[in-house]
Amino acid sequence: MEKPLSPRESGQFVAERSRDVFVDEDGVKRVVQMIYDLWESEEFTASGWKKMNPLAPPPDSDEAINWVFVTDTMNFSFWPEREEEQCEVVCRGNTYRGYMSLCAAVTRAVDEGVPITNPTYFSQISEAELAKVLRSDSDTPMPMLKERHQALTEAGRVLMEHGGSFRIFMSRCENDAEKMVKYIVENIPSYRDEAMYEGKRISFYKRAQILVADFWGIMEARGEGHIPNLDYLTMFADYRVPQGLVYLGALRYSDALMETLKNGEVLSSGERREVEIRGCSIWCVERIRQHLWKLVEERDGKSCHINSALIDFYLWPYAKKHHKEMAHIPIHHTRCIYY
Numbered sequence: 001m002e003k004p005l006s007p008r009e010s011g012q013f014v015a016e017r018s019r020d021v022f023v024d025e026d027g028v029k030r031v032v033q034m035i036y037d038l039w040e041s042e043e044f045t046a047s048g049w050k051k052m053n054p055l056a057p058p059p060d061s062d063e064a065i066n067w068v069f070v071t072d073t074m075n076f077s078f079w080p081e082r083e084e085e086q087c088e089v090v091c092r093g094n095t096y097r098g099y100m101s102l103c104a105a106v107t108r109a110v111d112e113g114v115p116i117t118n119p120t121y122f123s124q125i126s127e128a129e130l131a132k133v134l135r136s137d138s139d140t141p142m143p144m145l146k147e148r149h150q151a152l153t154e155a156g157r158v159l160m161e162h163g164g165s166f167r168i169f170m171s172r173c174e175n176d177a178e179k180m181v182k183y184i185v186e187n188i189p190s191y192r193d194e195a196m197y198e199g200k201r202i203s204f205y206k207r208a209q210i211l212v213a214d215f216w217g218i219m220e221a222r223g224e225g226h227i228p229n230l231d232y233l234t235m236f237a238d239y240r241v242p243q244g245l246v247y248l249g250a251l252r253y254s255d256a257l258m259e260t261l262k263n264g265e266v267l268s269s270g271e272r273r274e275v276e277i278r279g280c281s282i283w284c285v286e287r288i289r290q291h292l293w294k295l296v297e298e299r300d301g302k303s304c305h306i307n308s309a310l311i312d313f314y315l316w317p318y319a320k321k322h323h324k325e326m327a328h329i330p331i332h333h334t335r336c337i338y339y
Contacts, residue, residue: 011279019254023280027245067106069155079239086138090104108133120164122152123156125152144337154188177230181233204279213309266334288311
């Protein structure tokens with residue numbers, strides 16, 4: 001079978017052929033200016049990882065690495081059928097929704113003495129046991145329990161076949177981000193985030209890339225060395241960042257697509273419009289990165305360290321923070337295991 005294009009190549013391929021989603025270069029440059037004013041701040045360093053993952057174990061604990069693996073393996077599809085019907089998880093006195101409800105559920109289980117971060121345990125966990133770990137404190141359960149159970153146990157068995165921990169599993173990749181992403185995708189089927197578009201096999205690898213980025217964040221926070229080739233990573237194509245990019249004017253939807261999304265139509269995974277939203281989002285962030293690097297070099301005479309993953313780490317919480325202001329821009333909804 002033909003190898004898929006890499007996520008970056010896929011983004012460009014889709015953006016050059018897209019019929020309903022478009023990268024707006026003027027909007028891209030406005031976002032670049034916004035990021036340029038912050039590019040030397042702590043927001044764009046690995047030290048911000050703990051701030052973005054407040055429920056994770058301390059980075060200097062080995063448990064943190066497997067915690068990341070467990071949460072990233074089940075990191076998909078949190079959007080509610082109705083806005084007022086959200087899965088909620090209470091942990092350490094706070095209530096969490098969306099992706100953070102998963103983080104809260106895993107940390108709550110750890111606090112309760114459940115060895116959920118131990119591959120020996122989660123490779124064999126029953127669906128009923130996982131249901132207890134992921135139980136909701138509202139009337140709305142966490143969606144896709146069966147799929148999360150399958151993804152977690154499957155991934156756990158892979159770790160058990162490769163040394164019994166995520167760190168040992170990753171050690172075979174020579175600390176190279178590209179090798180890490182490819183190794184994850186080759187060995188763990190649920191991370192194989194691919195599609196066909198205009199006769200070409202393409203890839204997004206959202207969860208595989210964010211898993212590598214989180215692993216990097218922990219290693220940097222621990223002071224355990226640098227992962228070269230992190231510029232291989234693109235943004236992590238999901239449903240929140242595209243909304244932010246449209247709000248900021250860097251991405252534009254056709255009137256027909258905007259109407260479809262406002263009507264609440266669910267897009268199936270791999271269908272043309274869904275692929276165009278994700279692919280153009282990747283290429284939009286690539287254009288932001290390219291312009292930013294050029295601007296920093298021209299104005300400051302320096303090399304810019306900000307890669308696409310760090311831009312994503314800025315845009316995702318930005319979109320969450322400004323969700324009320326951008327409520328008029330619909331989020332596309334796709335129920336799948338890839339994001």
